[in-house]
Amino acid sequence: MSNLKIGKMIMRSLFGEPATHMYPDVPREWADVTHGHIEIDIDNCCFCGHCARKCLTYAIDVDREAASWTIKRMRCIQCMHCVEVCPKGCLKNLPTYTPPNTEKVVDVFVKPPAS
Amino acid sequence: MNIETHPADALLALAQDTKADGWRLGQVCATTIGDSVEMLYTFEKNNELKSYKFMLNAEAPELQSVTATYPYAFIYENEIHDLFGVKFKNLAVDYEGTFFRIAEKTPWNPSAAKGGEN
């Protein structure tokens, strides 16, 4: 009796709950530690450029003059190396992915001048 | 690490001896260092490793192929031929430089492209 061994499994999935979610109606639940995207606390940043130099994919640009921190989202591979090397601890990982896009997204963060 | 350095013409005899002793060819690795190419042949038997090292001239590196003794070495040798320009004599399955589709000839050992082929 070894024909249709998968029968029981098929019956279960036919009458049971689906194994997948109705994305995007049911949002994906992320683990707390999921490597989603990098977020910067720009007020705390000292523009040392350490993250940019250590970035493997050259996704980060730091401009000390303009006090800006730029990340090319589509280049980032979420290795979290910048988070690890940041001396001020102002980079952190958020557990949500950046949305899919047809253009290469570049996010620029500028520190407001101290008043 | 157990490495012995030998002159390049000793390769075939060494390979035959290790094969007769029941060793398996683990890997072949090439490294360009200055004006020489370093070849590292690693053999494995009962979870023990031993390696033989051979130094070749980077401009016209040439070595005997071990495919007569270890037929499956053809993958490593074709790879090293394409990337480092090492010419293997009596290679059993020779892709003649078409094993890897790469834009440049011998990208990891540029001096071989200048000195050799043409």
Added chain:
Amino acid sequence: MGKSTIIPFGPQHPVLPEPIHLDLVLEDEKVVEAIPQIGYVHRGLEKLVEKKEWPEMVFVIERVCGICSFGHGWGYCMSVEGNLGVEVPPRAQYLRTIWHELSRIQSHLLWLGLIADAFGFESLFMHSWRLRETAVEIFEDTTGARTTFSVCKVGGLRRDIENEKLAEIVKKLRDKEAELRELTSVFLDDNSVKKRLVGIGALTKEDVIELGAVGPVARASGVSNDVRLDGHGVYNELGFEPCVEEEGDSYARCKVRVREIFQSIDLIERAVAAIPDGDIAIEIKGVHPAGEFLARLEQPRGEAYYYTKGSGEKFLERVRVRTPSNANVPALVKMLQGCDLADVPILTLTIDPCISCVER
């Protein structure tokens, strides 16, 4: 004897996730010779070592392949650690072993799905990947990523798993065990599956030794070739015995992988029971690798070599990864000789080819 025809197989083919091209020389329906051709995805990752400092190179090596990513990271770290002559804390060794065995579970379930897809059993493919999700979710929960974890570093690990979570992991895996048994019994006992696997592409023990095959391909032919026997990680402490089958055909290769899934669950359970508390990394400062070292590791697909050569600078001179698929391609060529054309996709899959690994 008809006259021979050459049929190109790949580099694009429904069963192939990655590009390998085979020129199949046919006489009627029988393959008499197969000539492999790779080289479509050569990226030169090893060369990047001249641009990336050795502590960062681990991110690059991990990305050689998505499925055996953890093993690549570990192998590279092991090689550099050997080069520097440092010892990794025992807790890190245990955690590395646990993650590596989890990788094996997800890799083998991925392969089971792919082989089901290759012989046209679509629902079996879906169910294999549904169960694979258990392992992948554990990875996401513990490392933050599903495939490329960035968790290994030279000297230890970046991330710890709390002891409660480790117990939870074992529970999650044990909960799925009954379902896994049900799934794998389809592969091992179902008639329609057996008809496609039993006796196909048999390799004898002598063939395997002659062709230098490694991993499940070698073990399915009765060669107990398993690097875990040399005790990297904590395999010696866990009492590891390789899964060996004698028949050498596609069915035996499938059976070896199925048995290894359950063996990995046992190994994880034993490792969790024995894991000591303590540090997960040692700090390495101010030294650079200056020698050469060759580390070996048992990947889900077989034995892999990681060679590093340093000159006391922050950039290494050479990194080389010899991956298991590299050693298994000659075995594939031998298997294909004399098989039916219809069995070529299945045989190509039974070595679990990872072409990106072969070319790096």
